[in-house]
Amino acid sequence: MASEARHLHPQAEPLLDARLFPVDFGTLTSKVERLARKLADSAIERDKRGGHARAERELIRDSGLLSLAIPQRYDGLGKSWPEIYRIVRHLAAADSSLAHLFAFNHLQVATILLHGSAEQQRHWLSRSVQERWFWGNASNGRDLGLQLQAREEHFELNGSKSFCSGALGADALLVSAPRGKSATERVFLTLPAQRDGLAINDDWDAFGQRQTDSGTVQFENVFVDRDELLVSGGQSPRSSxxxxxxxxxxxxxxxxxxxxxxxxxxxxxxxxxxxxxxxxxxxxxxxxxxxxxxxxxxxxxxxxxxxxxxxxxxxxxxxxxxxxxxxxxxxxxxxxxxxxxxxxxxxxxxxxxxxxxxxxxxxxxxxxxxxxxxxxxxxxxxxxxxxxxxxxxxxxxxxxxxxxxxxx
CATH class of the missing domain: 1.20.140.10 (Butyryl-CoA Dehydrogenase, subunit A, domain 3)
Known part of the structure; x- marks a missing residue:
């Protein structure tokens, strides 16, 4: 029974055999390992249960690791992608649903860095660090059921998106909407997750990745300020x-x-x-x-x-x-x-x-x-x-x- 106990209570030792899977995240090693152990401790039971892992998302928020991809000029940790990926991989060994949410937070940060203006980057990413935001997404490019409509002084969103990983429980959303006939012609925009007209549904029911909150988001006359559109990146090789x-x-x-x-x-x-x-x-x-x-x-x-x-x-x-x-x-x-x-x-x-x-x-x-x-x-x-x-x-x-x- 020793192995079973160790599997269910990984805080008694390193998450993985260090001989086979050595970890070195520099000054972040203890933070990452501590978070991984905490996630692993309840991973089996939560996988059976599915649903929204509110407490575990808060563990990630409290770890201070949500700002890994945010540059130091915006008070983030400013880590490289190889460093971020190694951390994601280690957390995935503990709980790949929560590692998915953690990693997709950094994907939304990357989108702002690639498509946002300097002022948009400063505004959204500095605020992200200060308020410890968890980013979610509604940006499935193949899903053309969401329409962005121009009004006199603003835009409105109507429709729905599927596979919206991390949207449930997020502080802010990275959203995409079509801007042409092709699925590749789209615009990204940022929204507070509490914006009026947003309905974020708890309807993810796959047999794996059970707690990624990858369900649907519905938009009904959702207000979008012009400054919330990320239009600086264009279609350049770098933005892609x-x-x-x-x-x-x-x-x-x-x-x-x-x-x-x-x-x-x-x-x-x-x-x-x-x-x-x-x-x-x-x-x-x-x-x-x-x-x-x-x-x-x-x-x-x-x-x-x-x-x-x-x-x-x-x-x-x-x-x-x-x-x-x-x-x-x-x-x-x-x-x-x-x-x-x-x-x-x-x-x-x-x-x-x-x-x-x-x-x-x-x-x-x-x-x-x-x-x-x-x-x-x-x-x-x-x-x-x-x-x-x-x-x-x-x-x-x-x-x-x-x-x-x-x-x-």
Whole structure:
């Protein structure tokens, strides 16, 4: 029972085996590890329950980590994307639903940095730090059910959006609305979440990522001030990095689930799994077939991790260039496509195959091992992986990298 107790009460030791999954977040290490342990402590039970994780969102707010992506000139922590992604990955190993909300907060910050004017950045991001805002979104680009209509002195929003991760319980929303015939022609805008006419629904009911609050938001004659429209970014290669930031967030969530599944399964195998009769060994850990399976899963994880880390470094280099060229932006998108596909495939395989190593007893609901596969399965469907693979193949044959779109 030692392994079970440790799994359910991770505050007794580091979240993950430091030999396999070392963590170093510099001066933020203790904050991140403390938050991860707190989230992990109730993750299994909350996954079963679903719904809105109000208390855990407050833990994230109290951690002071919501300003990671906000530049120091606005009193934020001003961390790089590789640093932010490592933290997201670690939190995803604890609870990938809450890591999703945490990461999408930074995606909305990135949107303001890419599309907002200098004054809009100063206004929204300084206020974000001062008031410890949690950002949510209503920006699903494929969902054209929301219309932005011009009035004499302002705009109005009417309609609805789906897949609005983090909107429920947010302080402010990053919203997108179509501005043309194509889904890629859209404008971003910022709104206080308490604006009259907004109805944020608690209607998310997927079998994985159970507490991401990714339900619907309805808009009825919602007032939008002209200054709330983010129109400075245009359609430049640099402004289109928002998609790249988003795609690498998904990648970290996959890898975090893979880490947690491997870590938990290895503990279980060492401490609770029983050797199969006829295997010729005394313990499951000594079984050559189980050793081989874990070796194969580890190689899948390591390969995907290296691709993800390389893509994050290249994204940071692109992020730091005010006049980013289309060719370099395309190269970054290609690296991110490789990382996302490899990470999703690795995570789906790992979160499923660990059961072959642990055995039937590990399917008991008290362990919660199934949640890792469910989380990855749901989130890997965000946009089709086949299209990423096609982008890679097209580049191999033509030398042409992916064209900026809603998902590439």
């Amino acid at each position: 990095l928002r998609v790249c930031v988003s795609q690498l967030i998904l990648t970290q969530l996959y890898l975090g689930n893979a880490q947690a599944a491997l870590d938990g399964a290895l503990r279980y195998t060492r401490e609770q799994a029983r050797a199969w009769p006829g295997s010729g060994v005394a313990t499951a850990s000594e079984d050559p077939l189980i050793q081989k399976r874990y070796g194969e899963l580890w190689l899948l994880y390591r390969g995907a991790l290296l691709l993800a880390e390389h893509a994050a470094e290249r994204l940071q280099q692109a992020w730091e260039k005010p006049a980013l060229g289309a060719a370099e932006r395309g190269e970054v998108a290609l690296l991110i496509a490789e990382a996302r596909v490899a990470s999703a495939r690795a995570a789906l395989e790992i979160t499923s195959q660990v059961f072959e190593a642990m055995g039937a007893r590990a399917t008991a609901s008290r362990y919660g091992f199934d949640r890792f596969w469910r989380n990855v399965r749901v989130h890997s469907l965000h946009d089709p992986l086949d299209h990423k693979v096609r982008d890679v193949g097209h580049w191999l044959l033509s030398g042409v990298p992916p064209t900026p779109s809603l998902y590439s």
